[in-house]
Amino acid sequence: MPSPSRRALLTASAGALLSLGLAAAPASARPAGPFGRFGSPSARLTERTLYVHPGGLGDHTTVQAAVTAASGSGWTLVLAPGTYRETVAVSPARTDMTWLGAGEDPRDVVVVYDNAAGTTRPDGGTYGTSGSATTTVQADGFTARGITFANDFLRTDLPGNPGTQAVAIKVQGDRSAFFHCRFLGHQDTLYADSMSLAAVARQFFAHCYVEGDVDFVFGRARAVFEHCHFRTLLRPDLAAAPHGFVFAPSTARGNPYGYLATRCRVTSEAPDAFYKLARPWVPSSDTTAWPSLVVRDSVLGPGIDAVAPYANMREAYPWQAQRFAEYRNTGPGAEVTVPENRPQLTPDEAESATRSTYLGDWNLTPVRA
Incomplete structure (x- = not known):
């Protein structure tokens, strides 16, 4: 019989599958094996499900091969x-695609590479910031749960x-949602962006972990971060402050909402x-940008310069001159010592x-911890 913690995990997983609209059998009824509670290729969650296993026990051995095979809309990987x-x-x-990590923890499933903006491409030139992304999502309706997205490039590599x-991940699609995911990198870890200046890309990150140093959450998406943990890293290459910046929004002037972090730490x-x-990012490609950030009801540790x-x-x-504001934050890094600075x-x-104001009519099912 499962332990209480395991039972709770199985229950939460079944609920998560239902919240994602998947017709899944109860976890106890699905075969054990490398895909855990999500079954196996012989017992698919839906007809449009592909299983990825690096050792060849699924439909594909790489994530990209599965994405390429999943032509059209509504696939689950x-x-x-x-x-x-x-x-x-x-x-x-490839709209309305879902990625499910089959581990018990997002650390169990890691998508990682080590390109940087200055890395030389095989055909010459360099990748640039956008081209450095380990994962790029341009489709609308993308959902991921229980996965680590990482870029393990180090400054000492170049x-x-x-x-x-x-960049660990660049997300440009509308209605993009990430639950219990991890995003690991240093500079520019999570690029929450849109496909164009005129496009509104609504994105939701719940119970996620993001780490980095310089501008490690950046871009022009309309993004809500709920119950997320942001971790700033030590920089051995720098002795003095500042080591970096958590957020660097580049919200288009016509977009009334940029980044919202609520009940985070x-x-x-x-x-x-x-x-x-x-700090605000006004890129050369959009000199009229009006960066927007609200951090509310969150705990800011002593690492933040109060x-x-x-x-x-x-x-x-x-x-x-930007749209920066806070509300009811607590912790040493949230102390209002110079009011005009906060x-x-x-x-x-x-x-x-x-969340409802920022995400509008997107019918997003609430996800519990």
Whole structure:
């Protein structure tokens, strides 16, 4: 008989499958094996399910091969525990795709590569920031649960090269959701973006873990982070502060909402006050950008500089001119010591800083911890 913790896991997994719209059999009725509670190729969750196993026990041995085979809409990929060292791209045509990690923990299923912006491509030139992404998702309706997305490039891999941006995942599609996932990198870990300036890409991250150092959550998506843990890393190459910045939104001016972090926490490996909470990114491709960030009801650890939590990326676009605000945050890094350095929402303003306001009519099923 399963232990209480295992029983709770099975129950939560069954509920998660139902919330994702999958017609799955009860976990106890599915075969044991490398795909755990998600069954096996002989007992599929749906007719449009593909199983990925690095040792050849599924339909495909790589994630990209499964994505390529999943032509059209509505496919589910079940990833067996293992490390998938590859780059993966989900094209716009592969809408409503779901990836399920078949491990008991997101650490069990890892999609990782080590390209950086300054890495030389096989055909010459360099990848650039966007091209460095381990995983790129351009399709609408993408969902992932229980997976680690990583870029394990290190600055020492390209000594003296300024192209140290190394993206773990770039998400551009609308209605993109990630539950209990991990995002690992250093600079530019999680690129929450959109397909164009005019496109609104709504994205939802729940109970996720994100780590990095410089601008490690960045882009122009309309993204909500709920119950997420952001971890700032120690930088051995730097002795003085700041070591980096958690958020760097580049919200298009016409988009009323950018990033919202609610009921999250920020911790740090670095010394106290060595990190800024955010800085605005106004890219050369959109000099009219008006970065937007709200952090509310969250716990900010001592790693965040409470005196001056925001900084400029470019002097021409000061952070004070952007849409940055906080509300009811707690912790040493949230202390309001210099009020003009920490814009606060009023209670009336906070009423619209919610998941439902940001995500609109997207019928997103709430996910419990």
